[in-house]
Amino acid sequence: MRKIYKWFSHAKIRTKMLLSYMVILLTAIVAVCLLMYFYMMRIYRTQLLYSANQAFEQAEEFLSYRVNSVLYVSDLLRVNENIQTTLEKRQEDIEGDIIGQNTDMMTLENYIYSICNSIDIYQISLYVPDYLMYSNQEVLFRNLNKFQETKEYQRLSEANEAGVWLPPQELYSADTNKTVEVISFLQNIRDTTQMLETIGVQRISIRSSDINTIMEKANITTSGIVWVENSRGELISCSNELLYEEMEGLQKDNDVSDEWEIREVSGEEYFIREQGIPKTDWRLMAALPNRELFQSVNAMLKPLLWVFCILVIVAVVMAILFSKMITSRISRLAAQMESVEDKIPHLRMEEGGPEDEIGQLFQSFCYMSNRLEELMDREYENGKAVKHAELKALQAQINPHFLYNTLDLINWEALDCGADRIVKISRALAKFYKLSLNKGKEFSSVRDELDHVTYYIMIQNFRYDDRLELLMDVPEKLMDYKILHIVLQPLAENSFVHGMKGRSEESTLMLQICGYEENGDIVLEVADNGCGMTREQMSKILSEEAGEGSGYGVRNIHTRIQLVYGETYGLEYRGNEWGGVSVRLKFPKERRDKG
Numbered sequence: 001m002r003k004i005y006k007w008f009s010h011a012k013i014r015t016k017m018l019l020s021y022m023v024i025l026l027t028a029i030v031a032v033c034l035l036m037y038f039y040m041m042r043i044y045r046t047q048l049l050y051s052a053n054q055a056f057e058q059a060e061e062f063l064s065y066r067v068n069s070v071l072y073v074s075d076l077l078r079v080n081e082n083i084q085t086t087l088e089k090r091q092e093d094i095e096g097d098i099i100g101q102n103t104d105m106m107t108l109e110n111y112i113y114s115i116c117n118s119i120d121i122y123q124i125s126l127y128v129p130d131y132l133m134y135s136n137q138e139v140l141f142r143n144l145n146k147f148q149e150t151k152e153y154q155r156l157s158e159a160n161e162a163g164v165w166l167p168p169q170e171l172y173s174a175d176t177n178k179t180v181e182v183i184s185f186l187q188n189i190r191d192t193t194q195m196l197e198t199i200g201v202q203r204i205s206i207r208s209s210d211i212n213t214i215m216e217k218a219n220i221t222t223s224g225i226v227w228v229e230n231s232r233g234e235l236i237s238c239s240n241e242l243l244y245e246e247m248e249g250l251q252k253d254n255d256v257s258d259e260w261e262i263r264e265v266s267g268e269e270y271f272i273r274e275q276g277i278p279k280t281d282w283r284l285m286a287a288l289p290n291r292e293l294f295q296s297v298n299a300m301l302k303p304l305l306w307v308f309c310i311l312v313i314v315a316v317v318m319a320i321l322f323s324k325m326i327t328s329r330i331s332r333l334a335a336q337m338e339s340v341e342d343k344i345p346h347l348r349m350e351e352g353g354p355e356d357e358i359g360q361l362f363q364s365f366c367y368m369s370n371r372l373e374e375l376m377d378r379e380y381e382n383g384k385a386v387k388h389a390e391l392k393a394l395q396a397q398i399n400p401h402f403l404y405n406t407l408d409l410i411n412w413e414a415l416d417c418g419a420d421r422i423v424k425i426s427r428a429l430a431k432f433y434k435l436s437l438n439k440g441k442e443f444s445s446v447r448d449e450l451d452h453v454t455y456y457i458m459i460q461n462f463r464y465d466d467r468l469e470l471l472m473d474v475p476e477k478l479m480d481y482k483i484l485h486i487v488l489q490p491l492a493e494n495s496f497v498h499g500m501k502g503r504s505e506e507s508t509l510m511l512q513i514c515g516y517e518e519n520g521d522i523v524l525e526v527a528d529n530g531c532g533m534t535r536e537q538m539s540k541i542l543s544e545e546a547g548e549g550s551g552y553g554v555r556n557i558h559t560r561i562q563l564v565y566g567e568t569y570g571l572e573y574r575g576n577e578w579g580g581v582s583v584r585l586k587f588p589k590e591r592r593d594k595g
Contacts, residue, residue, distance in 0.1 A: 017323040025315055029308055036304065048288065049260055049271065051220050056286050059218035059226065060275050066211070067280055069119055070185050070204050074163065076115065077189070077202045082107050083126070084192055087199040091131040098133065105134045105141070112140055118415075120206070122182055123171065126189075127201035138172070144200060156186045156201065163187035165280050167234040168208045181208040183236060208237065215239040224288040231281035247287065262290065421462075428458045438485050446515065446524070447479040449488040453513065456489050460496060467508050468496065474515030474524070481522055482590045484564060487557045488513070491526045491571075491583055494554055499530025499580060510578065517589070521569070524585045529578035538573040538581070554583070561587060 008016065077083060086104045094101055112124045127144040128135050135143045147153050155164050164186050170179040182205040189200040211228070218226040219239040225247070227238035238244045247265050263272045269290040276283050414422035432455040438444050450472060457470045492511060499509045510529040515522065533541075542558050558571045569586050576582040 014323045018319060021315070021319040021323075025312060029312060033305070033308065048221075048292075052224075052271070052273075052286065052288055053260070055218045055220050056226070056273060056275070056284070059214050060277065060284055062214045063211070063228070063277050063282070063284060066120075066206060066214075067277060070121070070206065071279060073115055073119055073121055073124070073204055074185065074187050074202060077124070077126075077204075078187070079192065080111065082111060083189065083200070087128060087189060088191060088193075091129070095131065101133050109140055120210070121204060122180065122207045123203075123205045125203040125205070127203065129200075142203075147201060152186065153201070156188065161188070165230065165236075165282065167230065167236055171205060182206060183208055183211060211237040212239070218286065221288055221292050223292060224286070226284070226286045228277070228282050228284050230283075236282055425459065425462050428455045428462075431455050432459065436486065442485055443482045444485045445479065446474065446481050446483050446522070449483055449485075450474060450479075450513065452486070452489045453492045456492060457496075457511065464500075467500075467505075469508055469510050471510065471512040474513065478515050478517070478522055480591065483522075483587055484557075484560055487561065487585060488524060488526070490553045490557055491585065495526055495528040495530065495581065495583075498533075499528040501531060503530075518586070520589060521586055522589050525582055526585070527576045527578065527582040528580040530580040532575060532579050533573070533581050538575075541573055542571060557585075561585075 008019075082104075086108060108126070112126075115121065116124060123139075125140055125142050127142050127147045130136075130143050130145040132141070134141045152164075152166060155166075158164075166184045166186065168181050168183055171182045171184070172179045184203050184205040187202055188198045189202055191197040191199050215226045215228070215237050216239045223243070225238065225240045225243045227244055228236040230236060235241075235244065247270075260271045260273045263270055265272075265287065271288040271290065272285070274283055274285045410422070410426045414420075414426060432452065435444075435448055435452045435455070438448070454470065454472075457468050461468050492513070495511055496509065499511075503509065512527045514525045514527070517523070542555050554571060561570045565588055569588065572584040572586070574582055574584070
């Protein structure tokens with residue numbers, strides 16, 4: 001071992017560099033392969049569970065929304081005055097009154113259909129006493145006396161006032177003459193004056209396919225499964241029924257956590273999670289196979305190994321060429337240093353150190369290397385701080401979910417009170433903010449951006465008594481192309497704000513949006529008949545000279561477009577034939593991704 005060290009110490013530096021490179025490369029490749037494998041395993045597992053968690057929680061929110069919609073309709077039906085009045089009538093009071101019963105039936109039909117049309121409900125049925133002539137209609141009205149002999153009514157009786165959710169079943173509709181698989185909610189209708197007396201039963205049904213769609217979207221893996229079952233172990237909905245039947249024992253396992261945990265099912269490990277659905281006896285469950293984790297990592301590791309092999313070959317060739325180039329220059333430098341050695345009396349050499357060129361240059365090299373590293377670290381930190389500040393200045397996020405839900409509540413309250421104007425305003429504002437959310441995506445379609453402007457102008461017209469007129473001339477073939485989200489509405493808002501200044505209350509502000517193709521790109525132009533701008537104002541509006549209070553919003557849009565598409569795209573201001581201002585928005589023609 002000592003002889004090898006002595007030989008290595010006195011060997012030429014080129015030989016040392018080649019051997020050192022080979023040992024370092026082989027060690028690094030083995031170490032990197034192992035570290036990369038475990039790192040990719042951990043990262044993919046984190047990403048998989050994060051994505052699964054997001055999909056699971058979204059499915060729980062969607063299910064809760066559907067449940068709450070059904071319960072909301074149930075509350076409306078239970079306290080409806082027409083339903084109460086009709087079902088409280090005794091047989092002796094209405095026997096032979098065909099006209100009165102027909103009037104009652106039409107009144108209830110109109111009310112039920114209005115609810116079904118406004119809320120995503122497949123069918124509403126009322127079980128009414130058999131002395132009513134329409135009790136055997138089998139669409140909106142069914143025979144209560146026959147229903148009381150069924151097992152479904154027995155389950156309803158056991159549930160008392162809470163109501164009962166039935167598992168999926170085929171429901172025949174005489175109206176369409178076909179059967180549809182539905183999930184139904186049953187609840188007694190009590191006499192509001194005598195709460196202990198049952199005067200009818202309501203059945204609210206939603207399509208099973210709607211719940212199945214939620215399950216399928218919540219399942220992010222090819223061999224995973226997401227399902228809903230009730231407290232009796234009955235299957236409500238499932239993303240993969242074949243896999244559900246194979247996972248014996250899990251269906252009746254009540255000891256499942258609301259956090260992801262590993263369980264062995266049918267000899268295979270799964271990540272399992274459960275979450276109860278409020279106001280039901282349902283529980284949402286998900287199972288992700290652990291083997292998909294290894295399959296994905298192994299599939300990603302193979303191309304990486306090929307890349308590493310190619311890099312090894314390239315590195316060896318480069319090491320040979322690089323060592324030859326470096327050692328020749330170091331040898332010449334060492335010879336020059338030896339020629340002036342006697343002129344430097346205080347030079348200290350390491351005793352017993354390697355007798356090669358690096359021993360002579362070690363101290364100077366270390367100093368320069370450390371100094372260079374400090375300067376590079378400082379430059380890197382400065383550059384990162386500048387970039388971070390620029391990005392923070394361009395970021396602005398809103399989260400109007402609470403406002404959107406509140407507007408939806410106002411809409412329903414106004415609808416109940418018959419306030420049609422408030423209904424229109426709240427619906428327009430709700431749709432405006434729904435388009436603003438865009439499901440968190442950075443891009444939307446030209447169609448959605450035009451709708452965004454339309455709802456904005458609609459809301460402003462409520463405020464300004466229809467003093468705004470919006471004209472659109474955009475070809476249908478351009479509607480589905482991709483565009484940055486929320487770039488057109490701020491331009492329309494800017495035209496509206498500046499165009500309304502100094503106008504009389506009788507005058508009308510015209511806004512026109514035109515769209516056309518130009519040299520393979522798309523141009524959207526927003527024009528108004530406002531007071532206009534000077535050439536100097538138009539030249540400064542997109543520059544930093546405009547300041548924070550003037551043109552900051554449009555300058556932000558201009559910056560976003562150029563950051564995404566390049567400096568050849570963006571905004572351009574100019575005058576128009578109406579005496580107002582036109583702004584051109586230019587972006588590349590790209591189809592929007594589906595889904």
